[in-house]
Amino acid sequence: xxxxxxxxxxxxxxxDAECRKGSAPNIHDPATRELSxxxxxxxxxxxxxxxxxxxxxxxxxxxxxxxxxxxxVIVVNDGSRDQTAKVAKEYCKKYGSDKVRVIxxxxxRGKGGAVRTGVFSSRGKKILMADADxxxxxxxxxxxxxxxxxxQPWPKGLAISCGSRAHLExxxxxxxxxxxxxxxYGFHFLVxxxxxxxxxxxxxxxxxxxxxAALQTFSNLHxxxxxxxxxxxxxxxxxxxxIAEVAVNWTEIEGSKLVPFWSWLQMGRDLLFIRLRYMxxxxxxxxxxxx
Numbered sequence: 001x002x003x004x005x006x007x008x009x010x011x012x013x014x015x016d017a018e019c020r021k022g023s024a025p026n027i028h029d030p031a032t033r034e035l036s037x038x039x040x041x042x043x044x045x046x047x048x049x050x051x052x053x054x055x056x057x058x059x060x061x062x063x064x065x066x067x068x069x070x071x072x073v074i075v076v077n078d079g080s081r082d083q084t085a086k087v088a089k090e091y092c093k094k095y096g097s098d099k100v101r102v103i104x105x106x107x108x109r110g111k112g113g114a115v116r117t118g119v120f121s122s123r124g125k126k127i128l129m130a131d132a133d134x135x136x137x138x139x140x141x142x143x144x145x146x147x148x149x150x151x152q153p154w155p156k157g158l159a160i161s162c163g164s165r166a167h168l169e170x171x172x173x174x175x176x177x178x179x180x181x182x183x184x185y186g187f188h189f190l191v192x193x194x195x196x197x198x199x200x201x202x203x204x205x206x207x208x209x210x211x212x213a214a215l216q217t218f219s220n221l222h223x224x225x226x227x228x229x230x231x232x233x234x235x236x237x238x239x240x241x242x243i244a245e246v247a248v249n250w251t252e253i254e255g256s257k258l259v260p261f262w263s264w265l266q267m268g269r270d271l272l273f274i275r276l277r278y279m280x281x282x283x284x285x286x287x288x289x290x291x
Contacts, residue, residue, distance in 0.1 A: 002280055005273045009282035010222060025123045027215050035059075035071040036124030040114035042078040044132040045087050051134030052091050056100075058138050073100045075132075076118040079108035111205075112221065112228025119218045127214045131205035136163055140248040144208040147244035158213045158241045162199060162233070163206030163248035190268055194275040195234045199245050202229050206248055213241050219288045222277075227270035234274060238285055 025032075037055060041048055052073070059071050075088040088102045103117055115129055126148070128141060140163065147161035188200075196202055207229075209217070216239055223231040236243055277283040 001272070002276050005276035006280045006282045009273070009277045025121055027120050027122060027211070027218070029123070031123060031125040031211050033070045033072050033124040034126065035069075036118075036122035036127045037071065037073045038115055038118030038122065038127060038129055039073065039075045039132050040078055040111045040118065040129075041075055041080065041084050041088065041132040042108060042111070042114070043080045043082045043084060045080075045083040047133045048075070048084060048087055051130070051132055051138075052088075054134055055130065055138045056091065056095060058141075060095075071099065072123055074118040074121060075100070075102045076114040077102060077104040078110070078114040079105050110225035110228070112226075112231075113224035115228070116218050116221055116224070119214050122211075122214070125211050127209050127211060129205055129207045129209075135250050136204070136206040137249045140206065141208070143246050143248055144206065144244075147246035148208055148210070151242040151244050154210060154212075154242065155240070156212060157210050158216065158239070159210050159244075160213050160217075160233075160236055160241055161208045161244040161246055162201070163204045163250075164199075164201040164245045165204050165248070165250045166200035166245070187267060190271045191230055194271050195230050196237060198237070199233055199243060201245070202233055204248070204250070205229075207232075215288050216241070220283075220285050222283055223270055223274065225266065225270070227267040227274070230267075230271060231274050234278070235285060238278070239287075 037059075039048075039051070039055075052075075055073060059073070063069050063071065073091075075091075077085040077088060085102060085104050088100075091100045092102060094100075101121075103121060105114065105117065109117075119127055126145075128144075130136070130138065144161040144163055148159050151159045151161070191202055203226075213236070217232050217235045220235050221228060221231060233243065278285075
């Protein structure tokens with residue numbers, strides 16, 4: 001298994017077009033916004049409007065109260081086969097392309113690949129990952145911001161604050177089948193045993209990173225599908241980046257792309273390969289220089 005993990009590993013993450021020097025914004029440039037919100041979207045024409053309406057309503061009200069607060073929302077259309085791009089572009093027209101941008105990938109790369117593309121093209125001092133389904137109330141950004149603030153002083157500007165649903169686990173178990181509960185506990189055990197021990201909920205899609213932390217973690221990221229959150233936090237722990245875990249409100253929204261058995265099986269394989277590939281040196285961490 002170690003040999004297979006080593007041989008099949010990509011030696012370094014590929015460089016996205018959005019990250020190359022040029023006229024397009026990228027993570028290597030100095031920040032010009034207070035906040036960037038990255039929304040990975042795959043076939044989300046039905047769920048995206050609710051999330052965008054809530055997020056932009058909050059952000060616009062916050063900007064009116066504090067004119068110095070600047071933001072951008074980056075919707076990454078991850079090779080969708082529906083009208084996701086068209087829906088997202090309507091928000092560009094309404095709010096302006098300086099506040100809402102759409103990046104469309106020709107082929108589906110997975111949530112991790114989509115988030116990475118958005119992060120590489122971001123302009124914010126802080127970068128928020130937010131799911132297109134709106135399962136987490138957007139106003140809870142204030143909770144993860146407080147978590148980030150409580151980690152100060154940030155070493156070299158590095159810090160991450162993770163939204164967490166761990167406090168809701170008992171209620172969710174009561175609604176799940178025994179099989180799905182077993183899969184959940186199995187996944188949690190593998191995360192704890194192989195990769196990340198200090199964070200109870202690695203999979204909540206509501207994470208806030210300083211620009212420096214986003215550069216260091218996403219530049220080293222290899223996993224592009226469901227387990228990318230785990231590798232992200234594994235990298236952060238290896239680089240000794242302070243991490244806060246903050247309870248947020250969460251509601252299950254219909255239309256999830258996660259197929260319980262097969263997706264969890266894929267994630268289990270990825271967790272094992274994350275550990276083995278870093279352990280055998282197939283994947284190595286490199287510190288990136290900030291401009």
